[in-house]
Amino acid sequence: MEKVIEQTKIESFKQDNIDHTLFSWSVQKSMNPIEAVKADGVYLYGRDGKKYLDFSSQLMNVNVGHNNSKIKDAIKEQLDKMAYVFPGVATEVRGELGKLLKEIAPDNMKKTFFTNGGSDAIENAIKLARLYTGRQKIISKYRSYHGATYGAISAGGDPRRTPIDRDQMPGIIHVEDPYCYRCPFGHKPDSCKKECVSHVERVIQFEGPETVAAILMEGESGSSGCIKYPEGYWERIEIIAKKYGILIIVDEVMSGFGRCGNWFAIQNTSVTPDLIVMAKGINSGYVPLGGVMVSKDICDYFDDKPLPLGLTYSAHALACASAIANIKVMKENKLPERAKEMESYLIKKIDELKEIHPSIGDFRCTGLLGCIELVKDRETREPLVPWNAKPSEMGPTNTIAASLRQNGMMTFVRWNWIFIAPPLIITKAQIDEGVAIISEAIRLVE
Ligand SMILES: Cc1ncc(COP(=O)(O)O)c(C=O)c1O
Numbered sequence: 336m337e338k339v340i341e342q343t344k345i346e347s348f349k350q351d352n353i354d355h356t357l358f359s360w361s362v363q364k365s366m367n368p369i370e371a372v373k374a375d376g377v378y379l380y381g382r383d384g385k386k387y388l389d390f391s392s393q394l395m396n397v398n399v400g401h402n403n404s405k406i407k408d409a410i411k412e413q414l415d416k417m418a419y420v421f422p423g424v425a426t427e428v429r430g431e432l433g434k435l436l437k438e439i440a441p442d443n444m445k446k447t448f449f450t451n452g453g454s455d456a457i458e459n460a461i462k463l464a465r466l467y468t469g470r471q472k473i474i475s476k477y478r479s480y481h482g483a484t485y486g487a488i489s490a491g492g493d494p495r496r497t498p499i500d501r502d503q504m505p506g507i508i509h510v511e512d513p514y515c516y517r518c519p520f521g522h523k524p525d526s527c528k529k530e531c532v533s534h535v536e537r538v539i540q541f542e543g544p545e546t547v548a549a550i551l552m553e554g555e556s557g558s559s560g561c562i563k564y565p566e567g568y569w570e571r572i573e574i575i576a577k578k579y580g581i582l583i584i585v586d587e588v589m590s591g592f593g594r595c596g597n598w599f600a601i602q603n604t605s606v607t608p609d610l611i612v613m614a615k616g617i618n619s620g621y622v623p624l625g626g627v628m629v630s631k632d633i634c635d636y637f638d639d640k641p642l643p644l645g646l647t648y649s650a651h652a653l654a655c656a657s658a659i660a661n662i663k664v665m666k667e668n669k670l671p672e673r674a675k676e677m678e679s680y681l682i683k684k685i686d687e688l689k690e691i692h693p694s695i696g697d698f699r700c701t702g703l704l705g706c707i708e709l710v711k712d713r714e715t716r717e718p719l720v721p722w723n724a725k726p727s728e729m730g731p732t733n734t735i736a737a738s739l740r741q742n743g744m745m746t747f748v749r750w751n752w753i754f755i756a757p758p759l760i761i762t763k764a765q766i767d768e769g770v771a772i773i774s775e776a777i778r779l780v781e
Contacts, residue, residue, distance in 0.1 A: 345370045345382050359483075360495065369745065374401035377758050377765055379745060390746035390769045392758045395557060395589045395704065396615030399664050400758035406621050409660035410653050417652055422449075422645065428655035435662050436613075436628060439598040443607050445631045448642075449624065449650040453588035453614035454482025456625035457551075459644050460610045461486055464549035464582045466643070467633050471506040472542055474535065474581075475551040478512040478559040481586055481612075490551055493559055494723045508542055510535050514562045516697045516708065517716065532571040544579035549609070552583075554590035554600030560752050561699045561706035569604040582609040588625070589704065592616030593665050593759050596675035596702035603701070609633060618661045624654035670759040674702035680763055681705060681755065684770045692777045694719055703759055709751040709777070718751040719780065731780040738776035744769060753777075 349370050352358075358366050369387065373380045377400055379387040392398060399406070413428060420426060429449070436447050448463075450456040461473055475481065477492030488496045489503035496503065511519040513531035520530040539547055550572060556562040576583050585608040590600035594616055597603050601611070610633070614625030648654075665671065678700055685698040685707065696710030696718075709719035709731075720732050729750075736748045746769075747754040753773060757765070 342382070345372070369740070376400045376402065377761050385743065387740075387743050387745045388757075388765065388769050388772065390744050390757050390773075391754050392756055393620065393745075394615065395594065395754075395756045396620040398592050398594060398616035398759050399619045399661055399668075399670065400760040403619070403621075403661075403664060405664050406619065406657050406660045409656045410621060413652050413656035419648075419652060421647070422649040426650070426652050426655070428652055428659060429650040432655045432658050432662075435659060436626070439662070440611060440628055441599070441602065441607055443630045443632075444611060444628050445634045447613075447626045447628045448644055449626045449655070450614070450646055451623050451648050451651075452482075452625040453586075453612065454484040454487040454625075455646065456588070456612045456614055456627050457481045457487040457490060457586065458484055460584045460612045460627045461490065461549070461551070462644065463610060463627065463629060463633060464584060465506075467636050468548040468580070468582060470546050470548040472508055472547045473506060473549050473551050473584075474508050474510055474539065474542075474547060476512045476553075476556075476559075477509045478514065478562055479553055479556065479586075480558050481551065481553075482588075508538060508547075510538050512556070512559075512562050513565050513568050514560075515565055516562075516699070527565075529567075529571065531565075532568065532575070535572060536575045539575065539579060539581070544581065547579065547581050549582040549584045550576050551586060554585050554587040555595050555603075555701045555704055557589035557704060557756075558747070558749070558754075560708065560749075561701070561704055561754070563699045563701060564604075569601070569606045573606045584608065584610040584612060586612045588612055588614045589616075590701070592619075592661075593671035593674050594702055594704050594756070596678060597671050600701065616661075618654060618658035621657040621661070622651070622654045623648075624651070624658055665759075668760070671702075674759045677759070677761060677763075677766065678702050678705075681766055681770075684766060685755075688770060688774055688777075692774065692781060694777060694781050700755065703756055703761070705755040707753040707755065707773070709753070709780075720751045722750055724750050734779050735776040738779050739772060742772045742775060744772045 370382050371379055377389050379389055433447050475490050480491040480493040481487045486504040489507050492509045511534055585601045587599045591613050601608055609630045611628040618624050689695045694709045697708040711717040711719055732748050
């Protein structure tokens, strides 16, 4: 009887979701969402107690895993003291979080402006860079995503921006990616002339260096296919930026907070950014939070000028409390180091899969931010499903997605990419479990 009541309740909330809420990026009529009832560790539980291995940390944000008691307790404790005060008021948690972020960030970083998430953090980073330099243009990559608000989606080059292209924010200049598996300049690794870098400098010269405020790039590429930066790429970009007095904004929304084996992916290089954009893993998504961290130079600039930024929920006390607990959990459990360790294990497991699946063309991963790229033929590298495929071309993608769901996995499948970005607490046995589910899904399309 209890089970029947439970089923009816689930059916009813699912229908309410469909009837009365809008789902992101989807044809609304096609929605058949998983009904999430609870989550714990690396698993989510749905209808009939069905267990799903969370192989994407939801939106690559639940870095410490679900249902972490320390984060829950920190939120509850803060809630009992005070949920909210306006952003002009000082609170213990806001100060403590600002200090913690300063400790884990590159040395030149000083202060953080807190936002509600990643997109508004990007908006504010662009504003700051434009105000500080007095220049307008922002250079970013075609194969990138920086959020869905007007400025942020214009900054991204991902096709998610095309529906609003006509109305995009002015001043964004897109450049090619250093996509070594499909080099846009037609090179193989042994003939590489680093044209991905000289191309950026050439674009800056065409645009007029004195008009370029910042270069905006992800610390490591995420939903655009985890296109790993080749060795030395970031350092070369930094040389160009310094040469022309251009700021570096590194978007660590997805790549930060241990995901790529360090607090921030940029710390895997020797680059000193001017602004760091963060969200997602900052508090593993327990409540919404984002931020822009800025260098001492940018802080000094605003010491005697009003800062023209503001959000009602900037530095929300519950969000700050959850982020402090999240960073402490990461430190105690050495989760950034663990992501690095698990990267090696994951690469080994996918290498084994390559032996049995000829359609695995490439696997790119940094820490636990990874993606399998599927091809029709390893020699020609023709994608199994084209980039930005039409619905009529999505057959294999849909088959894979359905198989993963059926066999108890949640992750993203986009065109010919299967993403692997589990919570950083994942064990080797759980990685094995996930890789077996992916193997079965790939088998169906081979
Ligand atoms: C690299 C990157 N930047 C920015 C964003 C936008 O963050 P949010 O969805 O929290 O606004 C995302 C979201 O996926 C992202 O991956």
